[in-house]
């Protein structure tokens with residue numbers, strides 16, 4: 001298998017309001033999020049150019065991220081039923097984009113330089 005990744009950035013606020021009140025993340029705060037899309041293909045699926053997918057094809061994803069999540073409150077963007085943890089945000093993005101990017105295999109979300117959550121369907 002070949003895999004490619006491309007990294008995207010956005011800034012947003014959130015409240016993890018299902019945490020106990022003593023937890024700092026139960027208060028509203030923000031992150032400079034990093035999202036990494038991983039796309040995969042077998043050797044026989046590569047384009048004639050040798051691409052899993054042209055990185056430039058992901059420009060639509062960048063625009064969507066800017067329009068949908070950048071400088072937003074994630075609790076509003078994801079709705080009241082989905083806690084905006086890094087894990088569930090990664091799955092939410094995967095589910096939004098799996099049909100438009102059939103080669104998509106993993107979505108990863110980082111909230112801080114030390115943390116990553118990864119979602120790939122089991």
Ligand SMILES: Nc1nc2c(c(=O)[nH]1)N=C([C@H](O)[C@H](O)COP(=O)(O)OP(=O)(O)OP(=O)(O)O)CN2
Nearest residue numbers: 016024025031084085086087088111112114115117
């Ligand atoms: N499994 C998860 N744990 C936590 C999440 C999450 O999405 N998934 N989110 C948070 C907070 O939103 C935020 O990311 C804080 O994380 P934390 O690592 O505690 O960040 P700090 O910078 O405060 O940590 P330091 O240890 O001081 O670097 C919490 N947990």
Ligand SMILES: [Zn+2]
Nearest residue numbers: 025029031111
């Ligand atoms: Zn947070």
